[in-house]
Amino acid sequence: MSSSNKISPQEANEKLAESTLEGKWQTVEEIYNSYPESHTVAISDSGETALHVAIELNEEKVVKKLMEAITKHEGGRKKALEVRNQHGDTPLHVAASRGFVKLCMCIVGEENRLYLISLKNKKGETPLFLAALNWNKHAFAYLYDATKHSVILNDLIRQDGDSILHCAIRREYFDLAVIIVHCYDFLITHTNKNGITPLEALATRPSAFRSASKLSLWKLTLYHCILVEPLDVETTMDKILRKMKKPPSEKLEFPENYATLCQALLNLKSLLVGSWKEEQEKEKHDAENPQKKNSEKHEVGFLPPNYSTLQQFIRSMYVHTLGLSGVALKDVKKIKKKHQWSRQLLDKLMEKPYEAFTGRGGQPDLISGWEFDTGVFEAFHQFNQGESSSRFENVEKEKEEKIQTPMLLSSPITDSRKSTPNQNKEAKDGIDPKETAFLVAAKNGIVEMVIKILSKIPSAIHNTNTKKENVLLVAVMNRQPFVVETLRMKSKPEVWNNLVLAADDDENTMLHLAAYALGDEKPWQIPGSALQMMWDIKWFEYIKSIVPQHFNYRTNKNSKTAGEIFKTEHKDLVKEGSEWLRETSESCSVVAGLVAGVSFATASAVPGGTNDEGKPLLERQPAFEAFAVSSLIGLCFSVTGLIMFLAILTSRKEARDFRRGLPTKLLLGLSSLFVSIIAMFVSFCCGHFFIINHKYKTFLFPFYAATSIPVAFYALAQFPLYFDLLTAILSKVPRASDKVESF
Structure with a gap:
């Protein structure tokens, strides 16, 4: 310029x-x-x-x-x-x-x-x-x-x-x-100002683990067909660094399906090479342990040695052959990668179980302003003789300029703790100062972490929070059936009995905590107040089968039994569920009444008329027999559905009715209504078949098939409700559904 x-x-x-x-x-x-x-x-x-x-x-x-x-x-x-x-x-x-x-x-x-x-x-x-x-x-x-x-x-x-x-x-x-x-690796033992260790932070991420993730049947099928390898840190970092140092090259144009073909070939290569490497490692391991080789020689049975490789290859081809490489596959693969890496992270953290669980690394002692320990500088300078000391000289100059920056620790890696992490935690922002990673994992339903911590630190099973709630009480309060079942299987009978008999500060037992309603949090992730009520009753009954019988009459500090708490806490839910059942039954009963009327009129009409003896003229025709049977089925099932819906409308709709009576009636009513609608359409098509001239009959079948489209839409719309009702009736232990995945 x-x-x-x-x-x-x-x-x-x-x-x-x-x-x-x-x-x-x-x-x-x-x-x-x-x-x-x-x-x-x-x-x-x-x-x-x-x-x-x-x-x-x-x-x-x-x-x-x-x-x-x-x-x-x-x-x-x-x-x-x-x-x-x-x-x-x-x-x-x-x-x-x-x-x-x-x-x-x-x-x-x-x-x-x-x-x-x-x-x-x-x-x-x-x-x-x-x-x-x-x-x-x-x-x-x-x-x-x-x-x-x-x-x-x-x-x-x-x-x-x-x-x-x-x-x-x-x-x-x-x-x-x-x-x-x-x-x-020294960060494994590091805690923040609230005393939170990395292990506790991981316990607050339930979506990172398979046991706490809810997947639909379709996604679950893809989940098991996708292969995700563990993360190799050194290879990954070397690959990134080589890519940075690689000079830029001109981009080549490839066909649109080039990436898909490459991915399929890479999957095939990983399967074959991975199998070969496993065989090589196995041979090397067997050479070092010949006795173990002989003992495991016949473990495969009649299956070929490469059975696992062939199985994974078929899974991969199943996914790619059917063209399931769209958004759904990418989402499921992303989820599985997250699960694989989080499990790998958990294993790495638990290589030092005591340090990772207690946070022996201590809290950072941070204040404003630079403070530099010359002893650390000299030690570091001697340790890294080839490194430039300008970095440490900058620290001194920053101190002179009084730039407000956090302090450099005098002994960052070997800093010893002066107090336990639980004592350093502050009871604010919802943080329980005594809540360990084991309790947090149980609260969030992370079964993998619960099992891992129990295997490394067995004494963690007796951890309690500030309310003196042990791991079983925490799992019950937060509706985690998988955790309860895991503790039941993994614990010794004496330890399990001690957990069951425990009570919190307010003398609430497991049964008291199971009786509380958690309101809008929707712990079961089930849509609808009626279904929510069904799950709460089933959960209460399940916990009642675990605890001693005298717990039914035991009171807490407020002099209330578990049954009294359940009735009080679920008043609003019973009211909302009753209202939903009433509206659903009224709507369905109207439809069932219409179908019953049409079916009755159809059953009383005889296509083609009768002879002088009153016998149908078309009685030997297959279409006439289908008409007669379908009209009878439609009438019977429509009346059955109508009676079921009327029974729901006239019921008292008390809390105990939601356990089995109301769900069964609603399930039978919906099933009968669906069957009656199908029978009505079949009888209509069969009766109409005799009216059209013979030369047009071949063109009628597409139109008859088109009449089934509304029935299919109705079935698809009602299937989630039907499935949830069936699950609520047949299952002993309530399970969370996958409805939250769509949001």
């Missing part, structure tokens, strides 16, 4: 702001080259420099030019790279949070300005933290690779004490969480 030498620095700054906002990057580059003081000028109220804006817009060429200007005019520490916006983010923060790995590489540069990676924003987050927080794989892999020999705990936590592992679990980036525990 030829005129840039003639203007004042203030005018240059104004021109810089204008050109940056308008995207005139050539002018910005010229100003950066001519006016070094403009490198740190904020061009907006948010405190952003031109470099911030260029990074946010992912202008790679512009950023490289600006970095060249900054490197040219600034020696040693680059102040322009440490300028913060209103959130305290440096340019590297912005690039890492957006996932612009090339810009991260440009900012850090070949000079390895690693001190920039340790700078924190107002929330105490480093660029590495932000890359993990938003799960920008390439940026995280690059920053990890750049600092893997010099990373400290302070880089991996923020002011509220949450580590990148906490954040990855809460945001359900379980593949990232597996990578983190592999790269920074």
